[in-house]
Amino acid sequence: MFRHSLRQLVANKSRLALTSFAIVMSVAFITSAFILSDGFSRSFNAWATTRAEGTDLLISPETPFDTGMSFTFNPERIDEQVLDEVRSLDGVADARPVLWVDNLVRPRTPSGDLLDDKFWVAASGWVENEEFRIIEGAAPLVGDFALDVGTAETHGYIVGDSYDVSTPLGNRTLRLSGLTTRGERNDTAGQVEMSVAMDALHEWTGPGYLGINITQELDEDQEVLKTRLQAQIPEGLVVETRAEADAAITSQLAPVVNGIRGGFLAFAAIAVFVSAFLIYNTFTVLLSQRVQEIGLLRAIGATPMQIKASIRTEAAILGLIASALGIAPGIGLALGLQQLMNSTGGLPKTDLILAPRTILIGLGVGTAMTIAGATSPARKACQVPAIVALRNGATEQEESSRWRFVVGAAVLLLGAGGAVMGLFAVEDTTTTLAALGLGAMAIFVGVALLNPLWMRQATDLLGLPLAKFAGVPGRVARQNIGRHPRRSATTAASLMIGLALVSMVLVVGESAKERVGGGAEAAYLSDHVVRSQLGYKYPISVPEQLEKLDVVGDVATVSLDTAEVDGAVQTVAAVDFESLGELLDVDLALGSGLVAPVGEGSHSVLVLESEADRRDLALGDAVSITFLTGEQRQLTVAGIYRNNAVGGTNFMVERATWQEATGQTTVDIIAVQSASSVSDVEFEAAVAGFEAANLQVDVQSIHDYVETTGGTIDMMIGFINMLMLLAVLISFAGIANTLALSVLERTKEIGLLRAVGMKRQQLRRLIRYEAALISIFGAAVGASIGVVFGIASVKALPTSVADSVSIPVGQIAVLFVLAALAGVVAAAGPAWRAGRRDVLDLIGA
Amino acid sequence: MTTQLVQPPDVDSHLIACRATGASKTYGAGDTQVRALDEIDISFAGAEFTSIMGPSGSGKSTLMHCLAGLDRPTHGEIWIGSTELSSLDEGALTTLRRDRIGFVFQGFNLIPTMTARENICLPIDLAGGKIDSAWLDQVVHAVGLQDRIGHRPTELSGGQQQRVAVARALVSKPDIVFADEPTGNLDSRTGADILSFLRDAVRRFGQTIVMVTHDPVAASYADRVVFLKDGKIVNEIHDPLPEAVRAAMTELGA
Incomplete structure (x- = not known):
């Protein structure tokens, strides 16, 4: 039986090539996660010891x-x-x-x-x-x-x-x-x-x-x-x-290293998950093509267990070989990711270490996921009765749709429940993420199970313009999707997952950008600001000198420091309260914040409204604050503000209080208002001179500052989505695979179409239309799920990250179109091969 | 056969619909060379129903494939009307098949996802042409499918499916229809129906038909039977009767 498994693999090598690609990608992800985190860990430990x-x-x-x-x-x-x-x-x-x-x-x-x-x-x-x-x-x-x-x-x-x-x-x-x-x-x-x-x-x-x-x-x-x-x-x-x-x-350091490893392993998990769909699909089709042969094996006395074992062996060999092939791209991926993250400031450049453990995990997971993907098709295949060998043209058995509906709906609800619990009911971040991840996976599986039930109707609708305006190829393509709804749906499912994740990241990112950008807009009443994306602390001489410039009208500063407030570690902003409402926009809900006298033993503090609610603080209440120097002060709540835009902190103290307690004078944020009589050009010129003499200072207009801040988020979104798109790439391999298989199945039909006068280009168009329909369906369902996930995530995130949902419709639309086009590109191979085949071969086959 | 020929006025029976001159087809080279067609000269007049017979390997299918533009002869010329096929590229050949040739195959004649009507109109749809609905009605009535026109192939009997195939072959008014064992998968009674339709198409519409078969009864529906052996035309019978065809086949050693 082992030899039989081996021969099957060789016989189907072109079919399996695309499946292997998915395994290779998954293993590459896993490998690179460990290579990067090991390298980082080693380098940091080496630094710590030296x-x-x-x-x-x-x-x-x-x-x-x-x-x-x-x-x-x-x-x-x-x-x-x-x-x-x-x-x-x-x-x-x-x-x-x-x-x-x-x-x-x-x-x-x-x-x-x-x-x-x-x-x-x-x-x-x-x-x-x-x-x-x-x-x-x-x-x-x-x-x-x-x-x-x-x-x-x-x-x-x-x-x-x-x-x-x-x-x-x-x-x-x-x-x-x-x-x-x-x-x-x-x-x-x-x-x-x-x-x-x-x-x-x-x-x-x-x-x-x-x-x-x-x-x-x-x-x-x-x-x-x-x-x-x-x-x-x-x-x-x-x-x-x-x-x-x-x-x-x-x-x-441990949490940092674990975070890096965990982050990349999460992407690896997505790749593995998407690949499992592809592997499942490939084996389902391969085995349904072999149903007669399996019937024959059964007829001559092979037990169901033997059939199953043979198929598992096939999967194991395939998984092992493809996993081994994935190690080298994993090293390449690690190199590329490090380069990229280093240039965007996410990770230091360190050595890359390929530990034996990494290789073992890569091989193990790659092989296991292949066997897992083949399990359900193998189980169905070994139930084939011997009589099938004698029948002609047995087709794939589509199981009852009621069963499918019940299971699919149950899994979907379970997933949704888990995700909701993760989002709103759990305090601990790790548990939240785990519940979210598992919930999302269950939702995907549930939707994938339900998809075949309505895919036909959906693609009939989507394909209406094709049927109307794209002639026979359009009509045939539209009908073909409905012939194997389950297979088409599984193919679409992998694309659905990829697109859902990408659109979710886009929604969360856009909302966060809106929050940060809008926050920045709202935070400053000045026309310029100095604030480093890297968290420079500027010596007090910088705002002092800026204020002396003729072109500068007024300057306000914010210093950020870590302190313990009533037992909780917080970032606290130190500001001149006089500047609030002048250059720094703080919307006071209660109190003026200005009335409390700054005198001996009496210091005032402003508290963010939501924080005040949480701690049950009201005007006049006492708050104890301990600075890093060990100095402790009793503060009186003198005001409650609605937005935490300036520095994003929950507490603000008087600059004088902070300076006196810590002896610190550095500032993090400098709001700069140009003098009223000065033109933009004059201002820029004078400031440019100052910047040349103070290299670390970059005076930005509020507009530029918002752009830069948004740009950083854009870069992060781009980076995450680039990794997600690798998962999408796997799903396109799936589309190519499915189409190649369905072309193979319909050889005679295609031959007939060609004989009665379908041109090569028409045939190729037909196959491309099919791919487009599958892609559009997958992309539409995926984008919808992604937007829902995105909205849920925004609701669950702290308001300091994102407070209102903002959907980047344009970007998602572009993504959608790209997905449809990419599906067509994925179909290019099968379409080209089908068109090239000789008509006589096709009708004779 | 004594049936009176009723020619529609616009068909000239003396016009040659299809013609092969010196057509040879060889496979392989040297010692292993196989000569499937050997210098064949044959022509098919308009509004004529011709059967091609011969034992297995005689080259009858190859001849039909070459005549129909599905395959190319190694030497010689194939003419459909005034078009010589060897000068055509794959695209032009496809267009020619679509517009000027009709096909009826032994099995798997229909696209399973299309209704009978869609299958019949397929060549015209592929060409992006307009359906002549009066003509379509006439053809559909001729094959007796007016009640089944909206059904899919799986809902039709084998005989009905072949009638759809015949209707499809006729509807684009091709220069010539090629039928490859059209009754091979049918019982004799259903087969007889199909053959009658084919003969009617020749009589009533002046259609030119070339049919490959190994069944003497089927062959006897034609105006002429051409016998092939080892890639050569070895015999020809006009207005055949089944007995004569059977005798000729026995003579060929089949």
């Missing part, structure tokens, strides 16, 4: 609360003299200072732009250790900087040349003194690593250190030393062992 080479203990300022975020920038500094004290302590062999600043300090590239590698730019005070060292040139002195060798090579920096560097004090021209490497392979975990002399960093960002790394004397127990050090250093500082620090970083 970042403090030779360090046994670390001293850092105590965090008053757990922010739950990786690498929170703690503004608290360690006095420089503490370093000297630590160095002189017993048991300390060496102590090195740690100081860095992210994103703010950036050099111009040799081509003249500001270095804008999307991921992360960190400038550290130069301290050499064994794993982080100069490999070319010299260590940076004051007036110099060093770059990691990877970044330098990517952008073509030349050691010895001078470059403009943006600093918190404005531009400096610094000389590139040397190139650094982290470990043997420069494992920077994707960030740009810039080094400057510690004194320079002090000059720019103020005195003190973020941490102290200690190398201990060899002969002392680490825990004993840790306890002793903790007692000897000033209060507010904590000592951690290296192992503790690494564990903390690893546990912070």
Whole structure:
């Protein structure tokens, strides 16, 4: 029987080629998910271990609360003299200072732009250790900087040349003194690593250190030393062992790595799901063509189990071979995705690692999904009675439609129920996503089961113009869809799923864009704004200098900071309350926010309406806030606002309160209003001069800012949909496969049409029309489901992401047309082959 | 046969509807070469009903396929009216089949998804032409299908299906109709009906028909029977009777 399975595969190799394509794609997805996440994980771990080479203990300022975020920038500094004290302590062999600043300090590239590698730019005070060292040139002195060798090579920096560097004090021209490497392979975990002399960093960002790394004397127990050090250093500082620090970083990284892996595996799951439909379809048709042969096998004594085993073996061999073929494209896909995500700022560029585990999972899932897809057709095939062998032209048995309706409707309702529960009843995000995913799958299966029941009527309607205006080919094509409603429907189903997902993403994306864009429009009453997409924090000197420009009328600032408010970690905005309603539009529902005096022991806070409702806060209530510095303040609710447009926060505090408590002065958002007498041209010219002197500052008109913000979302939608479209591609392979098979089945009929005078072009048109009808049906059902899913998702999302549904009708229409056209393209192969065949062959066959 | 020929006035019985000159068809090369047709010269006059007979492998089907533009002879010429087929490309041949030739096959004559009427009108629809409904009525009445015209093939008996096929072959008023064993799948009584229709078409409408068959009774409905053996025409009988046809076949060793 094994040999029989093998021969069947060889005999049907062209049929199976398209099915293999689906398996290859699925396995490629799975493989790339693991390759990417493994690479990221390794690179980050390598960075984590090299970042403090030779360090046994670390001293850092105590965090008053757990922010739950990786690498929170703690503004608290360690006095420089503490370093000297630590160095002189017993048991300390060496102590090195740690100081860095992210994103703010950036050099111009040799081509003249500001270095804008999307991921992360960190400038550290130069301290050499064994794993982080100069490999070319010299260590940076004051007036110099060093770059990691990877970044330098990517952008073509030349050691010895001078470059403009943006600093918190404005531009400096610094000389590139040397190139650094982290470990043997420069494992920077994707960030740009810039080094400057510690004194320079002090000059720019103020005195003190973020941490102290200690190398201990060899002969002392680490825990004993840790306890002793903790007692000897000033209060507010904590000592951690290296192992503790690494564990903390690893546990912070784990969700990131798992998120990346999970995200890509979700796409892989979609590809697998769509492919399963295709595999099911292929085997159903292959086996229905072989029904007589199976009857013969049964007649000569093969048991149903043997038939089933033979078909399963066929599926297993096919699955294994195709899965093996999927590994290499998986590596390619990983490379391409990394390139793309790196350029859009989603992921750092890291090594790609093909672990044996990855290959095993790829092969396993690919083979299992093929066997699973073939299971139901195999079960039906082995029920074929022996008598069929003697009959002529047995056809595919279409099961009763009542049974189909009951099961389909039940699965659909179950799915809808699961999805609704996931959306509205579950608090935990992971459970929500799982319920949503499973619900969506059940909905797809349910709709796919129900589709054959009405597909004929639907395509009859859709095909009406074809029948009217496209002559005989149009009429025959329209009728052919109804001949095998189940097969046509399964074919359409895979396209339906792909299109549903793409349109859902479009709806959610458009709604989010509307929210963010509309929010941005609504947030500012000024005509210009400075806000970095990457979250730069600007030194207070930037708004101060902007305000001094003649062309600028008024400036308002927003600073964002992490704080704990009544026990919950929040992003809090610090603003001048006077600017609310002037340059920053905040719609106060209650209170003025301005009446509460800012005085000794009395600070006011504004609360977002929905947050106030949740916490049951009213005007005059007291709120306790703890800043990252550990400073705690009692605040009085002085106003409640309806929109959280400025910075998207639930709380706003007075800038003075925040500055006094944290000692921080940096700003995140600068609203800029041009002077009333100044023309746009004058304004642009004056601001351009300022921008040239402050490289990191980009003063955008509100319109441009909204565009940029929307552009970022567009990029994300585009990226997600590109992955979704790979699933759509699989479904087109399905269309090609189905058409090839139905052409094969109708050989004689086609021969007759050709004999009585149907031209090749007419025949090819007929096949293309069929494909178009299947595609349009699948696309229409898919787009409808997708829009419904999209609306449901928008309703379930937090209002800060999307608050009202907005459907990108144009984009979905374009998608729809493209799907129909792509279906026609998918039919090109089968149509061409059918047209080429000799009439005598066809009628004689 | 003594039946009086009633010619419609617009058909010239002396006009040659179809003609083969020196038509040869060979398959393969060298030692394994098979000569299916060997220098055949034959013509079919307008409004004539011709049967082609011969044992298996005599080349009768090949001859019909070549005459009908479904296949091309290796050498020689095929003429339909004043058109020589070897000069035509595939597209032109298809158009010629559609507009000037009618077909009746042994089985699988009809498109299952189309009604009888749609099947009959198929060649005209393919050409994008207009149906002459008076003529359609006449043909449908002639084959006795006026009550079944809206039915699909699965709802028709085998004989009715073949009548639909005959009607389709006639409706486009082709120069010539080729019928390939049109009664092969039918019982003798139903078969006799079909053959009568074919003969009526020749008598009443002046249709030219060429029929390939191996059944002497069927062949005897024709005005003329042509016998093939080893790709050559070896005999010809005019106004045949079944006995004479049977005797001629026996002589051929079939």
